[in-house]
Amino acid sequence: MDKTKLNEGMKKYTMVIALLFVTLFFTWQTGGKLLLPQNVSNLIAQNAYVFVLATGMLLCILTGGNIDLSVGSVVCFVGAIGAKLMESMGMNPVLAVIVMLVIGTLIGAWQGFWIAFVRVPPFIVTLAGMLIFRGLSNVVLNGQTESITSKGFIKIFGGGADCYIPDVFGIEEFNLTSMLLGVLACVIYVIIQVMGRRNRVKKGYATESLSAMIAKTVVICAVVLAFTYKISKYRGIPTALIWVLIVVLVYGYITSKTTTGRHFYAVGGNEKATKLSGINTDKVYFLAYCNMGFLAALAGMLTIARMTSAQPTYGQNYEMDAIGSCFIGGASAYGGVGTVAGVIIGAVLMGVINLGMSIMGVDANYQRVVKGFVLLGAVIFDVVSKKRNK
């Protein structure tokens, strides 16, 4: 492998390496407590909303470093409406879920309209949205807590005591179903890799070296298996993880494999060139914010299910978690660069730091300080490495 290739590889996996070191550091500092099955499981369940929001935020950031400040308030507002519908008005949870998603998307469309077609700066539009929907949440809830009693809703969206994939085998202290699902995921992954490679060889396209492919596959499968083993030893796969997986897979596919996804990168990379290539850039902005509203609604459901209630203070600083994850995960503050996988790694990194420090008993205020420095450091790294490339 020549030097530039090695450098590129290093850059590509910087955050993975950083995540590895951070995990090792906290495992050492907490005497191994970080990797206890319960903690690993909590890492996912607690941060499910971050994964979902960060994925949506990535699309906004891709269009040119534009952020959405309103997501925390929208999460709260949609949650409040959902709670009111299901509890005070006794609406069927399925119908309530649909209404919540529609409202979320409409909010996104409202903000997207001003941003894309009237060209009001996103910062302003979403700052206004942040105020508006925080205020409306209070109005909807009358400033009070609305508890949620629908068992089905809570379970499906990952809240309450029993929010795990049920085990059909009934073994004590080990959820075999979850473990088998993990194994199944690995098998599917391997099959896709092998088929893709065979296809490429058949058509005579370039392929990566066999050893590199095997190494990559082994590492990924090992991580998946180790992870499912851990959570199987606790209570199994949290249902929230299913939602996260769906979002990650769908958006990972859209951003990397479809023309629509390509448009987001193009607009952020060079809007004028994109326009002159016959791509409707206004529509791209609109879609980004529409979609952000949709995913904020999903995050809202995850939040109220987890808390089994809706409160007017929910969702505070969620936007910051999402934005932070994107930038730590390698999205460029100028747009056009970033991947769903990177963002997820960024979110996990933040989650590990949070969890590790909580276990160590670090004061919450210091936790914020540390997270702030991590965010700044990640972006400095991005900016500096780009400058050096020039």
Add this chain to the structure above:
Amino acid sequence: MANSILEMKQITKTFPGVKALDNVNLQVEKGEIHALVGENGAGKSTLMNVLSGIYPYGTYEGEILYEGEVCKFQQIKDSESKGIVIIHQELALIPYMTIGENMFLGNERGSKFNISWSETYGKADEYLKIVGLKESSKTLVKDLGIGKQQLVEIAKALAKDAKLLILDEPTASLNESDSKALLDLLLQLKKKGLTSIIISHKLNEISYVADRITVIRDGSTIETLDKNKDCISESRIIKGMVGRELTDRFPKRENKEIGAIALEIKDWNVYHPLYTERKVVDHVSMYVRKGEIVGISGLMGAGRTELAMSVFGKSYGTNITGSIEIHGKEVELKNVKAAIQHKLAYVTEDRKGNGLILSNSIKKNTTMANMEEISNHTVIDKDKEYHVACDYVKKLRTKCSSVEQNAGNLSGGNQQKVLLAKWMFANPDVLILDEPTRGIDVGAKYEIYSIMNQLVAEGKSVIMISSELPEVLGMCDRIYVMNEGRIVGMVQAEDTSQEEIMSCILKSSNG
């Protein structure tokens, strides 16, 4: 010479891949108006940037003598402190500040922590009087017309105690009477002992104000004409500007086959998108046939890019009127997508700003204008995409490590090839190439020319916008000459000359 205020000796400035200035000499005498003329890209602006310290000492070779001493300017401030002030073509005034604030920006009156506004406005009014502006210095700059803004720029320069004033195309965007006022002001300031260097394309203005004229061509000084000794007629100056030889810098085109009209534009009018009363394209009619290369020649700001972009799906301008016929059928190209669907392509002059996504790979740039071709129901076939990109890299001989390399890391010539590949992949019938060889070296130019020949051999039509006359003459079948938004002439390439085109442009200039 005892009276010389400035001497630039043997200035050589190299940009990566291009020698912009090659042993240029310029000598300016105290109290004269010295004109600097030359084609676009001849190196006039570069020379002035060297002088004013925009390119700091050490990035060029040669010596600058100003009032007898050697100058080593590191930044603009250094040259300004010596009284050398440059006024750029694009005005550098801040619209929402008053005239007074603009005039003393970075040069504030009073102390650092306490600006004296009375002194600011008092002084500003004095300078305004000198340049003949009746406005109060508390007027916002945005409320002034361009002509008056230009005068404010001069007043601003005077406020910096300018001894040597450099004006880069000061009248380019001015109308006749404003231009006259500005030139008269220069003559008046000259009487007070101010030395100026004026860069201009308008030869009638130059013969009106200049005492001496230095002609620059291809980065070298050609000659300096003295009003009192030499004849400075327009044709004499033109001869100096364009006297280049046409050697075999252009690939031969074999078996030309020119067919029916592929694209015709009739009575096309476009207004400026911001200054909506300004007409940038004025009653233009033109056509291009199948298998033909048509040139549009003209100086910068003639409205050629604006014409091309407005035709290409109305991507420039407002109040566009006129009709477009493609293969004899009238069409309405209301956006870029429609233009691409009607098999039109526009290859921009600004490949970094409007053409490529520098942070994306060659591969992604290549397929950007025609993603349908490599995708199935919006799902991209990445292997096919890779294949397409490789094909074009091979076909156009783009030098790169792989198609995954970022476009931003390529040289200008190779970027141009990627941009061409992008539009060739969109499969157009008519390609508009805007300055396709700007800023790329001779070898790459030849390759671009060969690609153009290949395109027309395949039955496509090419419209080439270029400011380089030899290139237009060497490559095109027919040439439209454009100036100030209008087509001012149409010639067959074989029976015209650089001089003829240049004088066609210059004679049509008003002002």
